[in-house]
Amino acid sequence: MRPLLSWGTWRAVLARAGRPRPSADYLGVLDAQGYARNPPVGACELQGELDRFGGISVRLARLEALDRLDATAFKKGLQVAVQQWQSEGRTAVWLHIPILQSRFIAPAASLGFRFHHAELDSSTLTLWLGEGPSRLPGYASHQVGVAGAVFDEGTRKILVVQDRNKLKNMWKFPGGLSEPGEDIGDTAVREVFEETGIKSEFRSLLSIRQQHTNPGAFGKSDMYIICRLKPYSFTINFCQHECLRCEWMDLNDLAKTENTTPITSRVARLLLYGYREGFDKIDLTVEELPAVHTRLFYKLYHKELPENYKTMTGID
């Protein structure tokens, strides 16, 4: 089938994509090759952005002309563009493809592009052009789950649930997966409320478990973080979809029972120790600090320090 957009026009489009800024010889180069004399409609919308590592990032979403282009023509155009980028010394190509233009994934893959990641409505493919093996960073390697150990110091009771969807109904702390952009403590408070109806506030981070090839992690590693929370409501109203049982259990009983997971048992003992010796012995507390340059803020978790240690400059 004859592509609606001519090969020469497509080439011009991608050649332009390879140039972060339009250069003076743009039309001249194309003329010498016998291709389009004028930039095609839509070409000006395509911005190949050069990154600080020498890679080029192409967003197909910005190229309206692609709506009329078939996969074969796209492949030819991409092939020539890749050769040009290589001759210009680009280290890599990042190709961002909207989901409705997914017909361009297979031709790109046949030229050596591989998936880097996909989000709800787009995928990103990469091709390493530099010397030696690819130095491009991979995408996310872990999922993050957060649980809340909601401990009521007044009654020495701790909030536990049994998961409805597990084969073995063991006691565990309520929790779930962190959402993008969500602070760890906020995940714990949210998940505890969604699963048990208990309102609580973040106190500290108690433990981090890292596990690889976790069955529920879509081939990624799993980071399971347990937080200490303080309750400020006590009437249980648990989620029937996720939980089979939910109760306030004496912390001693949770530390002793066999009907729990090893990590829950260990953290119950950790909490008992903190209750007896002081929570400062087990807590990693949080502080918000400004990030360098970006005007953003981040959360830093570590053991509480004496105030003068936070700003001291020497060790003597």
Ligand SMILES: NC(=O)C1=CN([C@@H]2O[C@H](COP(=O)(O)OP(=O)(O)OC[C@H]3O[C@@H](n4cnc5c(N)ncnc54)[C@H](O)[C@@H]3O)[C@@H](O)[C@H]2O)C=CC1
């Ligand atoms: N050792 C422990 O005490 C346990 C720790 N974890 C950790 O907790 C974190 C995950 O917590 P969860 O409570 O599992 O997550 P979650 O609370 O975010 O979501 C679980 C819910 O998602 C839904 N769901 C999950 N997979 C589904 C599927 N394939 N199809 C349909 N619905 C599905 C179900 O409604 C399920 O109840 C992980 O980090 C994991 O390692 C989980 C279980 C036990």
Ligand SMILES: [Mg+2]
């Ligand atoms: Mg859950």
